[in-house]
Amino acid sequence: MIAIGPQIRICHLYPDLMNMYGDRGNVIALRRRAEWHGLDPIVDEVSLDDRPDFLGYDIVFIGGGQDREQRLICLDFQRVKGSALAEAVEDAVALLAICGGYQLLGQYYQTANGEQVPGIGVLDLWTVAGKKRLIGNVIVETDAFGPLTTVVGFENHSGQTYLGQGLKEMGRVVLGYGNNGEDGGEGVVYRNTIGTYLHGSLLPKNPAITDHLLKQGLLRRYGQADLRPLDNSIETRAHEAAIRRARTKAR
């Protein structure tokens, strides 16, 4: 008989529509590390027209999509699940939103011809289509997940995102563009929600964030979170190689 550890319930939102840039790697990382920590991960895929109980999940993930898919999801948020997801954010469910998913948490996305596509508005941020695509390796410094650490990834977006007053960025850009290429901020953190432009996939090379999400999920559900130390040598090597590479290329 194999002892099964505490359950951790993960909701993968729109896996069929929002999976640019290997976003599914983030869900693979959450599931694997949960297993290695001795937890029992359950992953549900949730798509258009489904009405999930977001409060019953410990971690929710949404990736990026192409313009067309993003519009379908925008409609689905308005008609079906936007307010429930907003409630989950306020209730401190752990949420990771990448790129298009990140933009949709805000007030609106303004397209190149001035049209405003509404988001769910749970976070006071907005995105404006820029003329230039912001593409390349990114290094961010952050203390949002404990002691000061680096986050590495790759960004590829034309939307420029601005945070309202009182919202905290995920970290400071050391290399790359970040939210808008102007103010040096990257991403957002609010309660247990993380929004970011970093893909690559984000979590596998940044195990500190993966473990942070798992910990927040466990804390909210069980009131405690004991994660065992794992051997991160391969991940650390990739993380450090990414920093090295980004710095050499930038020179």
Added chain:
Amino acid sequence: MAPSRRIEGPLGPRGLVAVWLAKSIIRLSRVLGLGGSTFPGTVARRLAPGILGALSAGLPKGVILVTGTNGKTTTARMIAGVLRAAGLKVVHNRSGANLITGVTAAFIDATDWRGRLDADIGLVECDEATVPKAVSELPVRILLVTNFFRDQLDRFGELAHTVELVRSGAARLDDGARLLLNADDPLVAGIGRNVDIPAVYYGIDDERQGAPRMVQAREAKHCLECGEPYDYKVYYYAHLGKYRCPRCGRDRPRPDVAATAIELDEVSGSRLTVRTADGPELDLTISLPGLYNAYNALAAATAGLAAGAGPEAIRSGLAEASSSFGRMEPIDVDGRRVLIALVKNPVGFNEVVRTVLGDRGAKRLVIAINDNYADGTDVSWLWDVDFEQLAAAHAEIDFVVTSGIRAEDMAVRLKYAGVETNRISVEEDISAALALALGRVEAGQTLYVLPTYTAMLEVRRVIQRMGYARPFWQA
């Protein structure tokens, strides 16, 4: 129809100097053992920007352009075989350098020192983003589009943008040109509905080859016209299949050239029965494995028919088409069998992994991932490859050496797929990685080497230096 904006006309003294200079560089780089498949083109175009138009203007049968995400090189090589079997002299960028500079270099390489091109027809494999430029410079009579998958998004932006690039190129074709489109890919077939150029569709009409559910990364789940999810009667692979929109009724065009029966056989070769619109039924045999190569052969047969090749030329040309440069190419290294298979996007990589798993016995692999421009600078697509199916065969995995600029990323991917970490070695340097792997392979055993494009060039250089492979311009 808009008049042609093509830059044509005599070569002129500048053009002639450009030809000499580029040909000299090509000669020199061969003597030095370098590939040099694009640089001479860059130099020539700098000197004489209209050179490609000038060289190709005199081709009696114009140019066939082949584009799409997967299968370009293999399909173009099959078409070359068919055209030659039909008695035509072909100028072809066969090394796979498919940006405009590479195409220019290939055309210059084929001219004589007086700048004359002794060929009947041009055959150009072309990067999707290069299609508009290629159409504006070359006398394209036939544009063949194979399929659209996610590939190097950092370069093309979103897939929709890639499709639009090809469509806008197609819209600029001259009167009398024809489109050859894969009916089974909604993204490709959609191009035919959005331009005024007549289209010939090809597709598979053997539902035994399909599945009722889609298992791989998906691209075109929703109707291009109205956004409703398509109903698929059958999926052949990824999003290729028989689809129909339940809301607006848009459906797969009926193929003019259809494979009505396919028998896949790795050993004796796959057999296809092909129905043509008004011609005879064709029985084709190809020596390349997998359904994706059946698609390539079907595309090549369609192009052959469009170019006027007869049934016998199509049959014999396809039968002889050998495995393309770097694609599952076996090399004998002191009794050890080294199989090199190019990997460049999730769908192609999945097919390669499936083929590797189809072989019996222990699996020994080198996976070399570079992130140079030609590979795509963003390697996040590795997370869309189903390495979990490789990890599921863990008892058979002897070792995997990850290599290339992104060796570490590949190692992380394998770890998270479930490959045991004590089977994974990381060696960034490709030469050292091959030495390490070959040291662990005995005579009679097989080593699989799966590199991205620029990593493949490196792999071949290393193996060539060891004295085992021919330079690729002779391949």
